[in-house]
Amino acid sequence: MLFSEFAEYLEKMEATSSRLALIDILSDLFKKTPTSEIDKIVYLTQGRIAPFYAPIEIGMAEKSVASSIAIAYGSDKEKVIKLFNKLGDMGKAAEQLSARGPAFSVPPASARSRLTELRAVGSPSSSVTPRSSISVSEVFEVLTQIAKTSGEGTVEKRQALLSGLLGKLDPTSTKHLVRIPLGNTRLGIGDPTVLDALATAKLGDKSKRKALEGAYNRTSDLGLIAKTLWEKGLSGVERLEVRVGAPIRSELCERLPNAQKVIEKMSFDSAQDKVGVDVQYKYDGFRVQIHKDNDTVRMFSRNLEEMTHMFPELIKATLEQVKADTVILDTEALAYNPQSEEFLPFQETTKRRRKYGIEEAAAKLPLKAFAFDILYKNGRQLLDEPLAKRMEMLKDTIRDDGVLIRTKNQTVTEAKALQLLLDDAISKGLEGLVVKRLESPYEAGGRNFNWVKLKRHSDGELSDTIDCVILGYITGRGKRAEFGAGALLVGVYDKDKDEFVSISRIGTGLTDEEWREIHKRADKIHVDHKPIRVNSTIEPSVWIEPKIVIEVLADEITRSPLHTAGKSETEPGYALRFPRLVKFRNDKKAEEATEVSEIKRLYELQYKKK
């Protein structure tokens, strides 16, 4: 298929918001797609060239794509970025420049030298390729080349490869091509829609989506599902099984604000009889899916990236403590202090996610891994077993005497008891609780009310909100482009220095209407340069006078290498983890915002056990 034809389908989808209509368009595209290209088309519609878990990354984002566009159309990077900021979409920027740019016929020399290389890779014909006659497979091949490039000269080579492609495509195609390296197709299409469309294209309607979805959850590779469906039909897809050593999509949690809501929502079975729910502590580390195949152990992150080499102690613990030949465990790993036995904050744990210096890091930041589910044991997949059964099997599978620890769980029926457990978790300095339906299977890839997290700050009843002053705004992308603002730079008040210091950007918590309003209000007090009383190393798109106060909720205060709140020559600043706006404080003056001293106090307080 020609890339330009592919782009026409994407163009139609971009203009469509109804999911049913999107499924129709996408399935029409799939119907036209031959077996040789179906997996590629599936990856490309998702702004990828490989499944999530493959260690293949295009390695180009905003800045280098902007450079490529500049090279292709004889502009410069700054101009492209400026246009991008105005339009909120790099694809649209490319489309505009390509439509009026001078450069289709004569790409700059730097790009031209690469074009011959591309042709050698992409197509056997050596004749001049007319504009827009490039196939999807050729584009895919070049993107793969870009991903494979490494070592000295990488940046230039990648930009040359991409600009080479851009120079050979029509404006609509460039718009959609450019969005692929950015991993953001903005089409309103996610995994579920692709599954519906695959089912519709090949099996007549979407009634068989569940079967495809199950196979996707077991294999985590949407391209593989499509290719198998095209080659071997539905029965081939159904034969795709869980493999030890290949990651399974993680089940995720929904959220509810308090214990009462959790009980109301979860403690009834399918016959509406009152039943207990399973409750576990929620640890603030990262998800590790552990696969043991006899002597071989592999590990994967929540997003299925390979993490095996990062945690030698988990490999050792798995081999020592797991009483089964083959097994897949779902765990949460976090660093702790062996002297005090206390768990360390996420900022410390995350230093274990590394490629080099593994042994040193392991010595400094030893891990514990809490196993909370078992998905496979001795040749049998357990996804369809109810949680209660899996928890029992987990008990029989792990020797609980080392780095690997079975997560303690208990059954609760009343909101009061659940609240007590939440208080208990908080007093231990943990993140909160995870509540699960005992009869639920492991719904890989699903985020639904079978698993619910109950966090410390969910209900906002704790007065951990902070009053911040808006220092400026950052222009938005996608639909936020039209609102004028997509994020806010906010700060707190440093009374000693009488200045406002940055503590976070805020990108959520406002309705569309509020974004429009705040943009209007901000523009009325915009200034050309950073105000004298503002101290920030982060530059927003537009500075404003520090006057508007907002109430901000966050889960945690962290030490920040970037923000200036509390920062000195020797000390890092403070920042907010998971910041969101809760309301406007039009009753407050800027100087009445939270003070840095108060931020410091809250920071110290949060690690003290209550």
Place this chain on the structure above:
DNA sequence: TATGGCTGCCC
């Protein structure tokens, strides 16, 4: 050799 820009991926 040190630093900083950029990117990808954790939460």
Place this chain on the structure above:
DNA sequence: ATTCTGC
């Protein structure tokens, strides 16, 4: 991660 919105 959190939050909002169209369907």
Place this chain on the structure above:
DNA sequence: GCAGAATGGGCAGCCATA
């Protein structure tokens, strides 16, 4: 309620450049 698209802080790694 699902699905998707906006957006957050901050870490390590790669590459370019001073």
